Amino acid sequence: MRQAAVRLHDVSIAYDRAFAVQGVSGSFEPGSLTAIAGPNGAGKSTLLKAVMGELSLSSGSIEGGTSKDARFGYLPQAAEIDRHFPLTVADTVMLGMWGQTGAFGGVSREAARKGRDALQSVGLEGLERRHIGTLSAGQFQRVLFARLLLQDAEIIMLDEPFTAIDAATTRDLLDIVKHWHGAGRTVIAVLHDFDQIRAHFPQTLLMARRPICWGSTEAALTPENLLRAKTMAESLHGHPLDEGFAA
């Protein structure tokens, strides 16, 4: 039997004693391409961060998801990234090689070539010396994808990768996602656009703090499940500490 890339056993996560995620079980199989969908505040980003090992669990366990694991590539939500940091495009992309070069490893000629290739793959050749603060949102997202390309991770996790990104950039970045999938990597993406999920993502975890459905996208994104997610989210916002109050 093939090993699951990441297996979740009854995972719950709380902030300040209030649950953000409750009772999620299932597997991201090796080579799968999965969307995580659900209303605002459903716990999607929290779940990704827990798989990355950035958050500890209140209960349950995650197999295959450990902190500082070079197997993982992670694209945080744009709002979580400080673009005022004085980095060039080239610096930012080369951070993807961190795990391979080490903190003081320096950039070899081969690594620099890979960096240029990655920038070319996302259509940004020539912008190496630009400060990241001067890029458009779409250009910056391309830079982050180039960094992920260099990182060469086995499991790639994307938190709202196409939010506020123009159609042409989204198309190009979706092509990279499909390329990763074709190469057998495991890709997990938090997404809000159901049409996009239906068109490109074979598997979906639909959640509203609790899991609603984790399976084929067709089975997950039914009108009934979407209504359940909406209703559950509305009840959560009305009573954030109700049954979710952690022990």
Ligand SMILES: Nc1ncnc2c1ncn2[C@@H]1O[C@H](COP(=O)(O)OP(=O)(O)OP(=O)(O)O)[C@@H](O)[C@H]1O
């Ligand atoms: N650092 C934090 N401290 C306290 N509460 C938090 C923290 N981060 C998230 N939360 C809360 O946890 C719940 C789940 O948040 P999360 O960001 O995981 O949801 P989401 O599904 O990714 O939402 P969105 O679609 O709006 O990005 C929300 O009620 C949120 O306010």
